[in-house]
C-alpha cells in the first residue's frame with residue numbers, strides 16, 4: 001500500500017491544461033461544464049484511443065468540467081467518431097433523439113466528417129454529415145487530444161455553430177518529464 | 178489420401194527469411210476438408226477463413242512450423258462451399274460472414290443465422306450479380322439462443338455501450354447475479370474493408386491496412402506490407418527490418434500499458450488509470466515527435482517504412498525505455514501486492530487450457546491459458562531472433578494470468594527495444610516496388626499485441642490490389658470471452674472483456 005501512496009505523491013500533478021476561460025457571452029446559458037455522450041459509429045478505434053487519452057491526468061478533460069457519461073438522457077454533447085456504418089445509423093438516431101435540448105453534435109475524425117479512408121464503401125454513409133449537421137467538426141485521423149478538447153470546449157460557444165478550422169494550439173509541447 | 182497430405186517437415190517455403198508458409202490449392206471440396214482435418218490432427222489452429230471472390234474460399238491455419246493457406250476454388254455456378262465447423266469450432270462465424278457477403282451456403286454448418294448481415298441488404302453485397310441463396314430477414318428477428326429455466330432472465334447490452342467503447346451487442350442469460358450464458362452479436366462496425374481494398378494502389382492499401390483496428394496499426398500494416406513484398410518478390414534491408422521491429426514492439430508496449438491501467442480501473446482501483454495513462458501518453462508523444470504519428474499510423478509502407486531513426490532519436494528512445502522499465506516495475510509491484518485487486522483478478526473469467534486448445538486461441542489470451550505460441554519466439558525472423566525474447570506463459574487462464582502475461586511482455590519488449598536500439602545498424606533506404614507481368618499473391622504474418630495478424634494480398638499488373646484480406650485475431654477472442662464469462666457475476670463482465678480486449682472493428686471488417 002505504501003508503494004501506491006508513495007507513487008501517487010511522487011507523481012504529483014501532471015495536468016497540463018491551463019485554465020481555459022469560457023466565453024461568457026450570455027449570462028445564463030453555459031458556464032463551463034457539459035456531459036458528453038460518445039458514440040462510435042464504426043470507427044477503427046484510433047479515435048477512441050485519443051478520447052481515452054483525454055481522460056488521462058495529462059489532458060484531464062474532466063477537471064475542466066467535461067465528463068463522458070453513460071446515458072444520452074443527461075448528455076449535452078453527442079460526440080460521434082467513425083464513418084457511420086449502415087448498421088449503426090439507427091443507434092445514432094436513437095441516441096441523438098434521446099438527448100435533451102439544447103444539444104450539440106460533434107463529428108470527430110476524418111471518418112465522421114466524410115467517411116475518411118472508408119469513403120465509398122457499400123457499408124457506410126460516408127460520415128454523419130450526409131444527414132445531420134454537426135455543430136463542430138474536428139478533422140484528423142485521428143485528431144490529437146488537444147484538438148478534440150478544444151472543440152469540446154468551444155462547442156457551446158454561441159457564435160460558432162459551424163467551423164472549418166476548429167483546431168488551435170497545434171504546437172507540440174515537449175514530452176513529459 | 179494420407180500419403181498426399183501436406184508435410185510440415187518439408188512442405189514450407191520461407192520467403193527471404195520470413196515465417197515459413199505454404200499455399201495448398203484445391204478444386205475438390207472433399208480434399209479441402211480432408212486436408213483441414215489432417216492438419217487439425219497435426220495440431221493446426223484456425224486463424225481466419227474468408228472468400229476473396231464468390232468462387233474462392235481461403236482458410237489460414239497455423240502450425241508450429243508455419244502457416245498453411247488452404248485455397249478452394251469453387252465451380253462458377255456453385256451456390257455452396259464445405260464448412261469446416263465440425264473440424265474447427267470457430268469456423269462457423271467466418272463462414273456465416275461469407276454466406277452473408279457472397280450468398281453462398283456453408284454446407285454442413287448447423288448455425289445458419291446471419292452474422293454480418295443485419296437485415297439491411299437486399300442482395301449480398303459482394304455476390305457480383307450471381308444468383309444467391311440470400312434470404313432477407315427483419316433486423317429485430319435475430320434469434321439468440323434462449324436459456325430456459327426457473328428464474329432465468331436476459332440482459333441485452335449494446336450496441337451502444339456505457340463509455341468510450343466500440344459498438345457490439347452482448348446477450349446475457351442470468352440467474353440472479355450469475356451469468357449462465359453469453360452470446361455476442363457483432364457486425365455493427367462492418368465497413369466492407371475487403372471490398373475497399375480492391376482497385377487501390379499499394380500505398381492506399383497500406384493506409385487502409387493501418388486502419389483495420391487503430392490499436393494494431395503497425396501490426397496490420399506490417400502484415401499487409403509483408404504480403405505485398407512477397408507478391409512482388411522484394412526483400413527489405415536490415416535497417417528497415419530493425420525499425421519495423423521497433424515500431425511493432427512500441428505498439429505492443431503502449432497497448433499493454435493502456436490495458437493494464439483499464440484493468441486496474443475496472444477492478445475498482447481508479448487510480449490505476451492515472452498511473453498508467455501518463456506512461457502511454459508519453460509514448461504517444463514520442464511517437465509523434467520521432468515517427469510522425471501518435472498511434473504510428475502509416476509508418477509502415479510496402480517496401481519500407483515512412484520514418485527514419487537518427488542517432489539522437491536512438492538516444493531519446495533508449496532513455497524512454499529505461500524510464501518505462503523502472504516505472505512499470507514499480508506498478509507491477511503495486512498490482513501484485515494489492516490484495517483487493519488480486520481478489521478481483523484471480524479466478525475471474527477463467528479460460529481453461531482445454532478450451533483454449535479447442536478454440537485455437539493464441540496471443541496473450543492463449544499464453545495465459547497454457548498455449549505457448551508466439552511468432553517472435555517460434556520462428557527465426559530477423560532481427561528479433563538475434564535477441565531471443567523469452568516466452569510469456571501461464572496456465573491459470575484467469576484475468577490475473579492475463580495481467581501477469583501483459584506485465585511480462587512489457588518487460589520483454591522493453592529489453593527487446595533496448596537491444597534493437599543499441600544494435601541498430603543505421604538507416605536504410607526503402608526498396609522500390611517493381612511491376613509484375615501477371616497477378617501474384619503474397620502472405621504476411623506478424624505477432625501483434627493481441628496475437629497473430631495475417632495479411633493476404635493479390636496484386637495485379639500495374640501495382641494495384643486485386644484482392645486483400647487482413648485478419649487480426651479478434652473474432653477468435655469473442656469465442657474465448659463467451660467461453661470464460663459463464664459462472665461469473667454480471668458485474669465482472671467489463672473486467673473479463675477488457676482482459677481479452679478484442680477489437681470490434683478488427684472482427685467486423
Ligand code: SF4
Pocket residue numbers: 042043044045046047081082083108109110111112116117140141142143388391
Ligand atoms: S478518423 Fe482515422 S482514427 Fe478516426 S476512426 Fe477514422 S480511420 Fe480511425
